[in-house]
Amino acid sequence: MMKRSALVVVAMVVGVTLLIWAGVHNRRERSLAMQKAAEKAAMSMPEANAPGAGDGPAQPSLEGKKAAAFSLVDLDGKKVTLADYKGKPVLVNFWATWCAPCKLEMPWFEEFRKKYTDLVILGIAEDDASKEEIAKTAKKAGVTYPILLTDGKVASAYGGVELLPTSFYVGRDGVILTQTAGLGGKDEIEAHIQKLVGAGK
Structure with a gap:
């Protein structure tokens, strides 16, 4: 029992x-x-009620044109210019703390930056968040590439950034090779980077 x-x-x-x-x-x-x-x-889709969300006018293509020069301050207060990276392939990425797709692709950029050692990535924070909030968001995404604070003019110099994220792949000669708006797939982004890094060698 x-x-x-x-x-x-x-x-x-x-x-x-x-x-x-x-x-x-x-x-x-x-x-x-x-x-x-x-x-x-x-x-x-972009985050609801966020600046730049919704249907705006199509952004003009700047592919084949010289990338606009800029001089911005990074999170440490250091001045960074596009001219600092003359002769290098540069990915200029416009993003914001409120942009969910931006935060998805940032770790991919960090991964590709380590994989393609010649590549320079510059992230331009295109929003009104505090420097502390921007730094916190970048740190959470594992980003170590330079994060620059917008001056309110740089987006206009790049045709007016209507949708975030928006990226410009700038060749070693300073000419924009590829321009993308919205979040693409990881493989698609890497293909653009491979094209950028290989161009002008």
Whole structure:
């Protein structure tokens, strides 16, 4: 009788353990599925009610034209100019702290910066957030490339940035090779970088 009771207890413990494991597993799967769905949604549209969200006039293409010179201050107060990187491939990325797609692609940029050592990435924070908030957002994304604070004029010099993120791939000769608006796929971004790094060698 005792032996039978012990078996029943063991069976109950095993059953409860399996139920708990299944619950945790299902919760984790649901969480991952929700995260992927959120990322997919962020890729397809800008954050609601954010500056630049919605349908604005199409931004003029600057491909094949000389990239506009700029002189901006980074998060450490150091002046950075586009001319500092003459002869190097430069990715100029306009982003903002409120822009969910921007924050998705920033870790990719960091990864590619390490992979393509000749590549220079300059992130221009195009919003009204405080320097502390901008620095916090960049740190959370794992960014180590220069983050520059907008002067309110640089976006206009680049044709008026209507959608964030917007990126300009500037060749070693200072000419814009590729221009993109909105979030592209990781492979697409890397293809643009490979084209940029390989051009003019």
